Amino acid sequence: MELVGKFYKQFCEYLENHALVGDPQNLYDPANYILGIGGKRFRPIAALLGSHLYDSNMDDALIVAHSIEMFHNFSLVHDDIMDEADKRRAKEATHIKYGIPTAILAGDVMLVEVFRILQKISNQSVSFNLQKIMADIAKLVCEGQQMDMNFETQSEVPILDYITMIKNKTAVLLGAAFKMGAIINGAPEKDAQLLFDYGVNLGIAFQIDDDILDSFGDPETFGKKVGGDIIQKKKTILYLLALKKEKKKLLDYYAKELDNVTGKGIAQHVEEVKSIFIETEALSSAKTLGKEFAQKAMNCIKELNLNEKSKLELQQFHELVLKRSY
């Protein structure tokens, strides 16, 4: 999709020209590092697309996109510390490269930048509104991350709670990206809300797909090691759906000590758990659930007060996100 490609390029250039500087500079290096190691830039592109639907002037849209991407990367820096994740985008996690204290502080200054960036928007009233939306979303994202951490020690996790968690932890930010981008270029309130709902539902669908691909994706194209969630005993949607039908067997597998299991043993373990996911129909249920949210997202597009060309652009973005490539 040409438009998405154009926005991707435009945003990457903007990001390069807006590296964080300050004194001492080593406070800002981790921020520039995490922002510089790539990612698909779904969220800033969503902000640019949301803007583009209502006006061709993209100056303020780039500010919104920058703020959104800054927030997303702040959350990655801190989440990786909390989750003790050593890798991010196949590179060293920020706290591994710079140490935990500096990574905490760099995350803090990034969160402050989220607001400082939005304060650059020339229309003060619009800037105020966007800061309000951003702060409310930021609160939800923290709540989502806390829910996720709580799940680790929770024996029962209802599917609805799981959906709320992924909604807050990741999907609302995609919704906010669309909404904030649209607002900046004068979208009517109803459209702004529909675009928010669109992004949230697409984000949930994406996240459910992520859980599925982690176990059943093509190792060639998935980018991460297939089976990682199973090995790390994560409570994914597959695990939670399977648990409702095959409790004992699944719990036995997840109680196994895997630290000293060799490569071949691990591969076998992953395959056996995957079989449970298939036999219990957790896989097919998860796929259906993902499709339901994707459909909800598509329904939002239909209701927008936009011409068919614009709706087509949104649909194309939708497909590219779920295909995970553009």
Place this chain on the structure above:
Amino acid sequence: MELVGKFYKQFCEYLENHALVGDPQNLYDPANYILGIGGKRFRPIAALLGSHLYDSNMDDALIVAHSIEMFHNFSLVHDDIMDEADKRRAKEATHIKYGIPTAILAGDVMLVEVFRILQKISNQSVSFNLQKIMADIAKLVCEGQQMDMNFETQSEVPILDYITMIKNKTAVLLGAAFKMGAIINGAPEKDAQLLFDYGVNLGIAFQIDDDILDSFGDPETFGKKVGGDIIQKKKTILYLLALKKEKKKLLDYYAKELDNVTGKGIAQHVEEVKSIFIETEALSSAKTLGKEFAQKAMNCIKELNLNEKSKLELQQFHELVLKRSY
């Protein structure tokens, strides 16, 4: 001072009535914990005092005070993780009580609340300005904390860099408290700036005194263990001033391994380092420096466009802060 006592009580009540709530609540418990274990509340009182000088309506002033205290406590939660400090206000540090991941996340949500609180101010334009001031101050505070961490591995720390560090890390927030409080009740721009400078200089004087009291304070009244900075080998103003005159001897003392030294040995070590601080005149120089900043603060009061009664109230606050009691 009756007024400060009144504000202290008023703010503590406000804080109790505005505990953070949300879902999951365990995200907010650490925030309520750190906000609930006391402190002198200098900063929120400064905001209330700054407001009171210009108008008797204190509704928005309490919002500003709340935001300032939220920010201060956010920084304590994260700093204690970075500095590996187990205690805060003679109680368990937040990350000791709740674990590091939840403490990081609670700090994050507190930083978000700083802005959400300011967004409650009814006049949108004033709210926007205060959010802008707050974000700029927050950036400085992060820079101050990073400078402080950098000093640990830096062999030479110029006195001026040290002053910049304490200014950014702690003093600007006191300045901002006065300024933001004053703005909310319609202070003229020149006064708002003078009150900022007043708070910054008072904050620097306070911090220099803090360094002095840590080594030379009365154990009965200081509240913390006297000599703590020496034992932890902190690069305080006393250390930096002494280092300029007695490098070798002081470095030898700070190179000593103290982990296995007993109580009596530690006490002797502290006394010997204190002797160096006296002999090199680091103590008297630090006292002079502190007095200079306190005087600068007093000069700001003189220039304010306020009546003598108001100026007297500021002077009384000034004295109470430096006496560390009210």
